[in-house]
Amino acid sequence: MAIFYQQQNRIFTLQTKQTTYQMKVDDFGFLLHLYYGGRISGNMDYLLTYYDRGFSGNPYDVGNNRTYSMDVLPQEYPTMGIGDYRNSGLIIRNHDESECCDLRYVGYNIREGKYGLSGLPAVHADLHEAETLEITLEDRVSKMQVRLLYGVLEEEDIITRSVEIGNNGENTVTVEKAASACLDFISGDYDLISFYGRHAMERNLQRTAIAHGSYVIGSRRGTSSHQYNPAVIVASPDTTEDNGSCYGMVFVYSGNFMCEAEKDQYEQTRVIMGLQSDLFHYSLAPGETFTVPETILCYSDRGFSDLSIKYHRCIRKHICRGRYNDCSRPILVNSWEAAYYDFTGETILQLAQDAAGLGIDMVVMDDGWFGKRGDDNSGLGDWQVNEEKLDCTLGELIRKINDIGVKFGIWIEPEMVSEDSELYREHPDWAIQIPGRKPVRGRNQLVLDFSRAEVRNYIYRQICNVLDQGNIEYVKWDMNRSITDIFSTGNSQGKVVYDYVLGVYDFLEKLTAQYPEILVEGCSGGGGRFDAGMMYYTPQIWCSDNTDALDRLRIQYGTSFFYPMSVVGAHVSAAPNHQTGRNISLHTRGIVAMTGAFGYELSLAKLSEEDKEEIREQIRLYKEYEELIRTGDYYRLSNPFQDAYAAWMHVSDDKKQVLLHVVMLENHGNMTVSYVRLKNLLSDTVYEDVHSGQRYYGSALMKAGIPMLVELGEYRAYRFIFRACVE
Ligand code: GLA
Secondary structure (H helix, E strand, O other), X not given: OOEEEEOOOOEEEEEOXXXXXXXXXXOOOOEEEEXXXXXXXXXXXXXXXXXXXXXXXXOHHHOOOOOOOOOOOOEOOOEOOOOOOOOXXXXXEOOOXXXXXXXXXXXXXXXXXXXXXXXXXXXXXXXXXXXXXXXEEEEOOOOEEEEEEEEEEOOOOEEEEEEEEEEOOOOOXXXXXXXXXXXXXXXXXXXXXXXXXXOOEEEEEEEEEXXXXXEEEEOOOOOOOOOEOOEEEEEOOOOOOOOXXXXXXXXXXXXXXXXXXXXXXXXXXXXXXXXXXXXXXXXXXXXXXXXXXXXXXXXXXXXXXXXXXXXXXHXXXXXXXXXXXXXXXXXXXXXXXXXXXXXXXXXXXXXXXXXXXXXXXXXXXXXXXXXXXXXXXXXOOOOOEOHHHHOOOHHHHHHHHHHOOOEEEEEEOOOEEOOOOHHXXXXXXXXXXXXXXXXXXXXXXXXXXXXOHHHHHHHHHHHHHHHOOOOEEEXXXXXXXXXXXXXXXXXXXXXXXXXXXXXXXXXXXXXXXXXXXXXXXXXXXXXXXXXXXXXOOOOEEXXXXXXXXXXXXHHHHHHOOOOOHHHEEEEEEXXXXXXXXXXXXXXXXXXXXXXXXXXXXXXXXXXXXXXHHHHHHHHHHHHHHHHHHXXXXXXXXXXXXXXXXXXXXXXXXXXXXXXXXXXXXXXXXOOXXXXXXXXXXXXXXXXXXXXXXOEEEHHHHHHXXXXXXXXXXXXOEEEEEEEEOOO
């Protein structure tokens, strides 16, 4: 049992293995937040204090009690219009244009299993793994009914939150803002850790104190974006990787989002995660319901490492789905950085032949195989195989590739249309643009209106037609621009951005159900849609268009705070690197890419015999440790933005097998020695370094660490494999 309700004082308690979450319905029917943090016993309503606070108004029904104000009390789901002047989780514009929603308690329901959300990705669990609490609140005047959904995964220390907003009234209302989670802290100082970036440099960590005023991150780009990831950590100022208190909030959504953190006049902190309110006005007719995407909450009092491990497990087991979630991924070579648009069928076949000689499992034909697509200015939307370019049918090409023992995968970008395409000439109104205005172009392409079923169904048929032409075992689903000019000819304008994302989910749901054997890898100019929403459909996502090993270390470091390594697509590319011009050894590039779902992205034909030999060895090693990398616990052992080295490790569940990788970032004259300390080993167990045969106690590896070699050369990288010795 994880969810408890005490009838006499109307307190709800959610218990996980190591955390407690508590809330209370008070005498006026408001749902107040009491506590979230390390596991405790007892009722926490003694924490609530009441004082007469000037300029903080009092709800009418509290009578002359001037000490009761929503402006001060901690709340579960704060709304606009009830005297709380802090950030709101919900803003409803009523039929009479007033902005007020006064939610009071109606009832609750507790059930076994985890709730699901219609049309949206959400944490899933077996019946015995989770419980659901549903609390119904209502505005007695407008009859808006709000159901707060809580999913509790006791063993995983995970609590999920989502909200269903139902219009039970007689008039249409508009949802102007909707969040799925609010964390109100009555005391304490907190930092907000968010992950900002740009195309080809995603998920850099930023830590800022939550101060008076509001600190807001989010996206208005139509996707979750390269610029801010929809996941944050709220931590005590002294929290480190290994110590201290921290809360995670991960939004399971791939479109516009907003996270607001503020400290109020009484030094209380509020953090809200939900949908972006700009470009969003969702009208709800009587009888209709709107669902706010889920936020996954997690708390640890043992620092960021522990928080990350919990998110990794949750996302890998309870978000990602499909056959490939639990089995080894093919090592692939992708044609993009090998040939860009300049290929024929022969080029792809040659790449497959070279791949076969190295032990690579799959060749992926990236952008350029369809319509008129000699470069990135035309052809999107015309999903017909360019047989002239390939010099054969797609089926023939795949057969030839399969005949040499190599699997075949293909790139698609279903959400897009080029103005120079047959599709656009036929259906210009299918592109998102405002009538009478010239649209903003991005990569010279426009975005198709996936909020409209007829548009996505047409594209769906085109894509299926391609997938049915041969034995396609992998699809890379790309999305290469941000959305602007929000307007739809078939929808109401304030709904477009949300319905668009649900349209993408609908497409992906159908695609993955119809082709369960295909591995779908997500991508949006690399990591522009690297979020838990996409991970529900695509258990692997291309982490960044930046394949430079040094930059990748940092991108993968930021990514690892929430997302499991099984999702992180990581490839070895050419030197000098195409994004940075940096020259890094093949050995180091291999080590960096071996952090996640491993592959190659370079012309294999240009490799020297020596490089080919090294690649064969990389592949042998990756195959040996693929399961450990995919399913083991991943620990960051340094901060590559600050430290002289980057280090990380994968350790098996039983802690008996360890893979440690280190890349030296600094080299100076008369260089100092770096000591790398491991984590989460068995203290009293002896581990053997399989290469050197040297033995160490787990406690020694964790407390004192091991010295790195001081060697000449830039970005030297080291791999250590430790095995627990069975005496
Ligand atoms: C995006 C992807 C790349 C590649 C190109 C093709 O940028 O991230 O990997 O597929 O599109 O146009």
